[in-house]
Amino acid sequence: MRNKEIETIIFDVDGTLSDEISWLKLTDGLGASSETHAQIFAEFKSGMLSYPVAKHKLILLWQSTGNANKPYMEEMFRSWRLKDDAHETINYLKRSYRVCLMSGAVDLYVKVVAEKLGIVDWYANTELIWDEDENLIDFHYFADQSRKKLEHLNEYVAKYGLDISRCAVVGDGDSDIALFRELPYGIAVNKSPYPELEALATKTVSRLSQLKEIF
Ligand SMILES: [Mg+2]
Secondary structure: OOOOOOOEEEEOOEOOOEOOOHHHHHHHHHOOOHHHHHHHHHHHHOOOOOHHHHHHHHHHHHHOOOOOEHHHHHHHHHHOOOOOOHHHHHHHHHOOOEEEEEEEEEHHHHHHHHHHHOOOEEEEEEEEEEOOOOEEEEEEOOOOHHHHHHHHHHHHHHHHOOOHHHEEEEEOOHHHHHHHHHOOEEEEEOOOOOHHHHHHOOEEEOOHHHHHHHO
């Protein structure tokens, strides 16, 4: 099916194209405790830890594994699988639409996912910073993930001169809310999308392959 009102489809990654939250999976994959990571994040969210302190603790947690370097992380990201219908769905959509990724995950992961799916345009809310030996030394994270995605949307629209009224978004979480408000067509995915997102959604699907009936 070809939806003539839509030209561009923007995808979230975590929970949308993959089943996991890549932040916690990354911590597990490096060999550190994702419970400790979740604890640091909860203390940051509640205001107990400032952003610089929380970030420093998380970087130390990652560095303590000895695996927080670019080659290790890139190989790990390549080994992660997307949802089993992600490739076929994206391949189908790419034939008729411009497809882009906008994710709250780290940039190296989003780049790997984009390469796997053959998607040229991708935006990540978190930038990893490496030293000259490709060891991870810092990252830039934005607490307001939803607003950051909106900034990326504006950048993307300007880059190609896109008509915003012909863009759709596919997502599952709170970081997608601003895009769902801004764009005329929002598809919520998953067994249990974020409630506010579902309320804003044009449609909700449980499997990615159902997108082939919409677009
Ligand atoms: Mg998500």
